Amino acid sequence: MEYIFSLEVIYLIASVTYILGLKMLGHPETARRGNLIAAAGMTLAILGTIFLYKGEVATHIYILIAIAIIIGTIIGWLVAKKVAMTKMPELVSLFNGMGGASAALIGLIEFHHYVGNTLSTVTILAGIIIGSISFSGSMIAWGKLNGTIKKPFRLPKYNMLNNIIFVVLVAFAAYITWSATGSQLYLYILFFGALAYGILFVLPIGGADMPVVISLLNSFTGLAAALGGFLYGNMVMLTGGILVGSAGTILTFAMCDAMNRSLANVIFGGFGDTDTQAEGGSKGIKGSIKKTTVSDVAILMNYSQKVIIVPGYGLAVAQAQHAIHELEQLLEKKGIEVKYAIHPVAGRMPGHMNVLLAETNV
Numbered sequence: 001m002e003y004i005f006s007l008e009v010i011y012l013i014a015s016v017t018y019i020l021g022l023k024m025l026g027h028p029e030t031a032r033r034g035n036l037i038a039a040a041g042m043t044l045a046i047l048g049t050i051f052l053y054k055g056e057v058a059t060h061i062y063i064l065i066a067i068a069i070i071i072g073t074i075i076g077w078l079v080a081k082k083v084a085m086t087k088m089p090e091l092v093s094l095f096n097g098m099g100g101a102s103a104a105l106i107g108l109i110e111f112h113h114y115v116g117n118t119l120s121t122v123t124i125l126a127g128i129i130i131g132s133i134s135f136s137g138s139m140i141a142w143g144k145l146n147g148t149i150k151k152p153f154r155l156p157k158y159n160m161l162n163n164i165i166f167v168v169l170v171a172f173a174a175y176i177t178w179s180a181t182g183s184q185l186y187l188y189i190l191f192f193g194a195l196a197y198g199i200l201f202v203l204p205i206g207g208a209d210m211p212v213v214i215s216l217l218n219s220f221t222g223l224a225a226a227l228g229g230f231l232y233g234n235m236v237m238l239t240g241g242i243l244v245g246s247a248g249t250i251l252t253f254a255m256c257d258a259m260n261r262s263l264a265n266v267i268f269g270g271f272g273d274t275d276t277q278a279e280g281g282s283k284g285i286k287g288s289i290k291k292t293t294v295s296d297v298a299i300l301m302n303y304s305q306k307v308i309i310v311p312g313y314g315l316a317v318a319q320a321q322h323a324i325h326e327l328e329q330l331l332e333k334k335g336i337e338v339k340y341a342i343h344p345v346a347g348r349m350p351g352h353m354n355v356l357l358a359e360t361n362v
Helices: 002-024 028-052 061-084 085-113 117-144 158-179 184-202 207-234 237-259 263-268 292-300 313-318 321-333 352-358
Strands: 305-310 335-341
Touching: 002 028, 002 085, 002 237, 028 061, 028 352, 061 321, 085 117, 085 184, 085 207, 085 352, 117 158, 117 207, 184 321, 207 237, 207 313, 237 263, 237 313, 305 321, 313 321, 321 335, 321 352
Parallel strands: 305 335
Antiparallel strands: none
């Protein structure tokens, strides 16, 4: 009884760190610290769960858990340290996909333990469907962002086809629940069907709309994690999933609003097909390019009273945030007011420009 109370206290502390970390992620100046606080809370929850259930699980299971944690930590650390800022959206998509895969795998493993329990079966099957869609969709988004998938791919009547597949998935999940057969074959058919739907869901969407898609898939992963927390009665997993799901949903609609488009228009409209143009494209650069320096630009703006800088994806590609900050300082020394106008979806992910400028303490 004592260890259950201790675990609940640990989960409460971890949940508070999630909320605090998420709040701090809302501002570039505190984002790094917020990320560390949330990571510390996650570490506390993992270690608390492992050590407070010690003795209830075979020793070799703990060895496997330790190996998995070490391998995952090393890979995650190395990848995050080496990734360029321009490639950060791809990393976000990849990590989100791993979260969806984890939720789906939990459902596959736990399904046979809850055969006959309608509520638990519904929760598990929903987690499998949502987690699988999030995983395969995130992998397609990752491929689009890194240039592996060059152009949107659309089957004839793809909107109708996707809707039919989704309805079939839900109906099949309902049949599995109602029949209570516990068939592993049916379970894996549902799993692979959801993976296929995730691929077909994201493939038609252009690369320029990937920030919205990533946020939407992020909300899917959060929902899948929350379902897992509900299944296990794990409060910290439930809290984390709800926070991720709600934040992803809010961000998705905020970005759609910033683009003056509806979510349905992004998903079904077929816009955002500028995959290659976003990277510079195969089309040659038109017109002449005149090289300049920070001091030359500052001289040209010497008689200005107010300057507004509008950064875009080119800033990230050129890593020009330091030069922009230097220009800002030169202009401010001359008494010129300098401001930044940042579009919510500028770059390749939400807040991309904010993160870049925060590196230079703008």
